[in-house]
Amino acid sequence: MDEARRASLHVIGHNDAFRTFCDAIASGRLHHAWLLTGPEGIGKMPLAFRMGRRLLNAEDPNGSAGRLVTAGSHPDLLAVGRAFDEKRQRFRGEIVADDIRPINSFMHRTAAEGGWRVVLIDTAEAMNRNAANALLKILEEPPPRAILILTSAMPGALLPTIRSRVRKLAIAPLGESDVRAVLRQNVPDAEPSEIERVVPLAEGSPGRAMSLLADKNGAIGNIAREAVRGMPIGRILDAAETLARAGETGFALFFTLLGTALADAARTVAAQSTARGVRLAEAWQQIAEIRARAENFNLDKQEAIIEALTAAGEAGSF
Missing domain, CATH: 1.20.272 (Zinc Finger, Delta Prime; domain 3)
Structure with a gap:
C-alpha cells in the first residue's frame, strides 16, 4: 500500500481512465462506488490513490493533505487490502469480514476536512464470503459524499450483487514505452539490456516486468x-x-x-x-x-x- 501511495503522485499512463473519473466529478453525478478492473501489476492501486487524491485536494505532494495521504494518515482516506501476517511474514490470502466492517463507521462519520470520505479496497476478489456480504450491506445504503473505489484483476470472482452496484472502469495494460518509463523510475539500477528483455514479456504490466527482472x-x-x-x-x-x-x-x-x-x-x-x-x-x-x-x-x-x-x-x- 505504501508504494502505491507514493506512486500515486506520478502515475504513468491510464490518463483516459483518470479523465473519465474527473469528468464524473465535474458533472456532479459521481457514482458512490467504482470498480477498477484489469490485469495484475498494471497500476490499478496507484490510480485508485490518485483518484482519492483528486477528491481530497491532496494532489500537491508538498501540501498538508498531500503529505497526509503519502504518510497514510489522512483522516478521510481508508485503504483496505489483505492484511500482513507477522507470524508467517507474508500477506494473508483473504480479506476477511473484520477488515471490511470498519468501513461502515468510517463512511458515516463527519469528514475531518468537510469534504469526501474515500475508501479504497485493493484486490477485492480476495474478499471471502463474509467480507463480501459485509461490503454489500455498505453498498446498499451508501451515505452522501462517501466513495468506494475497488480494484480487481478477477472481477468475475466478485458477487454479482456487488458488481451490479459499482461503476466499472476498465484499466488497460500500458504500452511498452510506459512500461519502460515505470521501470526506469522504480528500478533505476536495472541494466538497459535486462529492461529490453522483460518489456516485451510484461504484457503491459510494470509489476510483472519488475518480477521478470528478478x-x-x-x-x-x-x-x-x-x-x-x-x-x-x-x-x-x-x-x-x-x-x-x-x-x-x-x-x-x-x-x-x-x-x-x-x-x-x-x-x-x-x-x-x-x-x-x-x-x-x-x-x-x-x-x-x-x-x-x-x-x-x-x-x-x-x-x-x-x-x-x-x-x-x-x-x-x-
Whole structure:
C-alpha cells in the first residue's frame, strides 16, 4: 500500500481512465462506488490513490493533505487490502469480514476536512464470503459524499450483487514505452539490456516486468515453457527444488509465467486442435487453484510446484 501511495503522485499512463473519473466529478453525478478492473501489476492501486487524491485536494505532494495521504494518515482516506501476517511474514490470502466492517463507521462519520470520505479496497476478489456480504450491506445504503473505489484483476470472482452496484472502469495494460518509463523510475539500477528483455514479456504490466527482472536471464520462464512441453519425473523434481529455493517471489513468478506459457500454447494450438486447446485452458485454471491453495493455507511450496509442473506437462502432451 505504501508504494502505491507514493506512486500515486506520478502515475504513468491510464490518463483516459483518470479523465473519465474527473469528468464524473465535474458533472456532479459521481457514482458512490467504482470498480477498477484489469490485469495484475498494471497500476490499478496507484490510480485508485490518485483518484482519492483528486477528491481530497491532496494532489500537491508538498501540501498538508498531500503529505497526509503519502504518510497514510489522512483522516478521510481508508485503504483496505489483505492484511500482513507477522507470524508467517507474508500477506494473508483473504480479506476477511473484520477488515471490511470498519468501513461502515468510517463512511458515516463527519469528514475531518468537510469534504469526501474515500475508501479504497485493493484486490477485492480476495474478499471471502463474509467480507463480501459485509461490503454489500455498505453498498446498499451508501451515505452522501462517501466513495468506494475497488480494484480487481478477477472481477468475475466478485458477487454479482456487488458488481451490479459499482461503476466499472476498465484499466488497460500500458504500452511498452510506459512500461519502460515505470521501470526506469522504480528500478533505476536495472541494466538497459535486462529492461529490453522483460518489456516485451510484461504484457503491459510494470509489476510483472519488475518480477521478470528478478528472474535473471529468464531462468524461471525457461522452466515454465519446458513444463508445457513435458518433463520427465526426475527433471520435475530437480526443477521444483530449484524453484522452491527462489522463495515467495520466485514461487509467485513461476506460477505467473507458467500460466502465461499455458495460455500461449492454448492460443497456438486452438486452430489445430480444439480438444488440446480446451485441455490447456483447463490446466491454466487448475494451476491457478493450486497456487491459491498453497498461498491461502500455507501448504508446502515445493509440493505445489511439483503438482503444477505435472499438470502442465500432462496438458501440453495431451
